[in-house]
Amino acid sequence: MMQRPPLRPEEYSLKETSPHLGGAAAGDKLTTTYDLVEQMQYLYVRVVKAKELPNKDITGSCDPYVEVKLGNYKGQTRHFEKKNNPEWNQVFAFSKERIQSSVVEIVVKDKDLVKDDFIGRVIFDLNEVPKRVPPDSPLAPQWEGELMLAVWMGTQADEAFPEAWHSDAASVPSDGLASIRSKVYLTPKLWYLRVNVIEAQDLIPNDKTRFPEVYVKAMLGNQVLRTRVFARRTLNPMWNEDLMFVAAEPFEEHLILSVEDRVAPGKDEVIGRTIISLQHVPRRLDHRLLTSQWYNLEKHVIIDGEHKKETKFSSRIHLRICLEGGYHVLDESTHYSSDLRPTAKPLWKPSIGILELGILTAQGLLPMKTKDGRGTTDAYCVAKYGQKWVRTRTIIDSFTPKWNEQYTWEVYDPCTVITIGVFDNCHLNGGEKANGARDTRIGKKMGEVQLAVRFTCSSLLNMMHLYSQPLLPKMHYVHPLSVIQVDNLRRQATNIVSTRLGRAEPPLRKEIVEYMLDVDSHMWSxxxxxxxxxxxxxxxxxxxxxxxxxxxxxxxxxxxxxxxxxxxxxxxxxxxxxxxxxxxxxxxxxxxxxxxxxxxxxxxxxxxxxxxxxxxxxxxxxxxxxxxxxxxxxxxxxxxxxxxxxxxxxxxxxxxxxxxxxxxxxxxxxxxxxxxxxxxxxxxxxxxxxxxxxxxxxxxxxxxxxxxxxxxxxxxxxxxxxxxxxxxxxxxxxx
Incomplete structure (x- = not known):
């Protein structure tokens, strides 16, 4: 495998380039256009549906699919079994730079075991294909015989671009296509959950000859916290301790509180338990004290290996629970914070402008893996600012990928940081073959990325006023959290964000999220x-x-x-x-x-x-x-x-x-x-x-x-x- 020679020190500096960017923005100063990136021309083919297709199989049925051919490139829709009126609604995009034919051919075929049967064909001359420039109205599909479709020339600003099948991905199996498309993700709305454990009453231990040494264990998903052990001789212990958790909307887990008796070192027995749904927990926007409530503790016993609920139990626990909307839930490194707003939207201040990022190209990337005996890299770019994450499409097998994609964010504070990373896609094969693979950080190896960044200010006076305001929301100063609490809560917030984004389609994987959030910033180096x-x-x-x-x-x-x-x-x-x-x-x-x-x-x-x-x-x-x-x-x-x-x-x-x-x-x-x-x-x-x-x-x-x-x-x-x-x-x- 050939390696690129190391860069000289002067090559590490920021370089100013002069790419051929799009036209300047027009109209209102906050109007955003696709003008920070080079315009890339694409031929789009949208295959919508077909009607009354003839039967081809011996059984008198039809398993139709559509094949779109342009020179050496060929895209194919999914096929339907035994359906004469199929609806595909799939878009194909062919880069104009790689067009090697004067016509585009759309062929309808019947799926067969040995050889697929021909049903019909539509041919378009590229010289007659109309051009569409966003934000024009979408090109309406038309019937061409029994096939409804639309063919047009457009750019990467077209609304069909993110979901289209690209000719660059012709070698990717159909089950891996989702992992190469561009995608916008949103961080789930995070809350701090404060559980103030005040006291308990009428605790009855299993061994009634002794006073219990009790503590309260609170669980929310995989987060587990405990109060101190109350060892005084009483059945009504008092703690008055705060336990802090991170919860994400929509609330999927319940808060489980159990009062446990430490009967011996390493041996604890559950005295009672209560389960609380976060949907009914009050939300607090400031430091005003909320009303506390008593909750009944249920006794769970094991009979024949099964948990049974014992109803004749009168123990209670006194709690004050609230979702804190006045804090900003920290999930990023404090040095690279992109968002400082409180959780509750009524506390947000007006935005001060718009940040626009054009992700153009990368150069000098190293081979990250071996394919067919040669080094290759399938690069994509991830940018994160505020609650919005963006991921460009993956450029297959290229050390100089050209994305030319543009994204926008609202800015609420100028003292924030946007984070951008370049990664190698190791999940193109899909299925079992990709399980266990981890996308590699290209930025830690070699190369450079070309960006275009523009910040448009909506109110200079508001921006200047921000310099006299606290960096974090008011609750962080009125009711501050300890350093240990902040570290633990940030770790839990990072786990929640990586889990939620990992469930998206295509997933933004755990290693990517953790790297972008700078999880290992505290590690020794x-x-x-x-x-x-x-x-x-x-x-x-x-x-x-x-x-x-x-x-x-x-x-x-x-x-x-x-x-x-x-x-x-x-x-x-x-x-x-x-x-x-x-x-x-x-x-x-x-x-x-x-x-x-x-x-x-x-x-x-x-x-x-x-x-x-x-x-x-x-x-x-x-x-x-x-x-x-x-x-x-x-x-x-x-x-x-x-x-x-x-x-x-x-x-x-x-x-x-x-x-x-x-x-x-x-x-x-x-x-x-x-x-x-x-x-x-x-x-x-x-x-x-x-x-x-x-x-x-x-x-x-x-x-x-x-x-x-x-x-x-x-x-x-x-x-x-x-x-x-x-x-x-x-x-x-x-x-």
Whole structure:
């Protein structure tokens, strides 16, 4: 198998290209057209139905199907058994680039064991085929003899494109065609389910000579949580503990609560159980306390190997249950969040614009598998933003696939990230042969993808206002969740999303969803640790440079500069009220000066920042290793996993420190032009206000504000803190 030579470091950078894109958008500024991708011409043939087909078999029946032929390409509908008036309603698409004939032939045949019988034929001259340009009305099918069909020339913007059989997929079996088509998926609506276990009454253990040591076990699907064990000598235990779950609409599982008695180490007995349907659970949009309820506990006993319900049982459990609509259910990495809205739709704010993504081509892909003795790749692209996932069609056997598909999303917050991945389709054969196969991440290997991205803002004022708002919904600050809770709930949310999307047709498989949601971001990696270390060094380098510069001032390396610093020092000592205006004016001038070198390209995956270029093969082997590790022996495995677990936490802390420093740097870098513009305007105004205000008054007011009474403090984050948290960092450029 031939391998592509490794790319030089300069080839890893973001490249600007000039593809032949579609026409510019017309009309309203939020009107979206298929203008971010190259227009691809297709010949479409829609075979609708047939009527009164003649009988062909000896038994006096007809098993019809339709064959569409264009040169060397041939598509075939499914066949019906013993049906003279079949309805297929199937669409065939032939790429204009590969058309090798001047006519398209539609043949109706009768399925037979030995040789299929000919029923009829319709031939169209391609020069006479009409053209249809979306959003024109669909071309109405017409009767051609006993066959109803429609033939037209169109582009990939045609509404028939996603469900059409493509000539590129001629080698794919019919049971694998679904896995190559483009598809739009929606993340199920996720809720946090809060179960406040308050107390229980009149518990009767099986052994009535002892007081039970009880706890409550709550189950929702595969999520299981337990309260602490209440070991006091009473039949009315109290816990007052919150148990948090993730639930997805439509609600398929019931909440099962059981009170269990720990009779011995490793041995628990069920005292009572209750089952609660989530359909009847109240939904809370804020932090107001809901009314609690008592639920009867049912006793389940086993008689002759079967569960029987014992009705004469009076134990009860006191609960407060609600579906939390005021939280945003986190299923993504916090560094790559694409959606920050609360679950409840009434709490959503208006969108601020539309994001359009054109997925054009990929180049330099490596062979991902072997077919007929040669390397091949069947690539498709997945993009995820907010609740909407998109998957392009699979391009069969190509290292330079051309998708040219365009998608749109509504944007509610500019401080979000869209995630795009390229994968190799390993499920083209369908049936048993594809079972157990996993689609491979091409992006972790080699190659580059060509994209066209456009963000159209609907309200600049609303966007600027967002910089003063909390990043997450209000409930995350009024009733915060612990770090451990957030991690556990994110893991459960990821499992639910991957399970639901895996049941779609075609499925978006578990390995794809987990990779796009960055499930293994907390895992130890020597490469990531080195990258985060050098990120911190990059943040600290200006401070080190200032220290060296000041040392040179003290050593009189440049006498003129040292004399000027002495003059400035004397002025600030004599007129201390000039200190703060001078600082803000200096920051304002730096921000304006740096405008000349503001970033001209959107942020992207930076392999140099991620140390992907210099990674040692052993480091990559460690990064791609399984967890737990598959490396022998058992003692090394145990120690290795422990090291990775501890180092992963250190890696996260180091990365968070680097993020805060990079946000400080971004104040004047114009990476986010809106944030920098707001900051430099603030600096200019602050310089003027602090100049006209006596310094002692400023210090007095600042001291009173810092020492203000708790009555005047708010639990919500302040405006400066909200602004700081929305500043960009280089986390969204990390591999």
């Amino acid at each position: 020597m490469r990531k640790s080195k990258a985060n270390f050098f990120r911190i060094m990059g943040v600290l380098s200006p401070l080190i440079a200032v220290a060296k510069w000041f040392d040179q001032i003290c050593l009189w390396r440049n006498p003129l500069t040292t004399i000027l610093i002495h003059v400035l020092f004397v002025i600030l000592v004599l007129y201390p009220e000039l200190i703060l205006p001078t600082i803000f004016l200096y920051l304002f001038l730096i921000g304006v000066w740096y405008y000349r070198w503001r970033p001209r390209q959107p942020p992207h995956m930076d392999t140099r920042l991620s140390h992907a270029e210099t990674a040692h093969p052993d480091e990559l082997d460690e990064e791609f290793d399984t967890f737990p590790t598959s490396r022998p022996p058992d003692i090394v495995r145990m120690r290795y996993d422990r090291l990775r677990s501890v180092a992963g936490r250190i890696q996260t802390v180091v990365g968070d420190l680097a993020t805060q420093g990079e946000r400080l740097q971004s104040l004047l870098s114009w990476r986010d032009p809106r944030a920098t513009a707001l900051f430099v305007v603030f600096c200019f105004i602050a310089a003027i206000v602090l100049y006209v205000t006596p310094f002692r008054v400023v210090v007095f007011l600042a001291g009173l504000y810092v020492l203000r009474h708790p009555r005047f403090r708010h639990r919500m984050p302040s405006v400066p803190l909200n602004f700081f948290r929305r500043l960009p960092a280089r986390t969204d450029s990390m591999l």
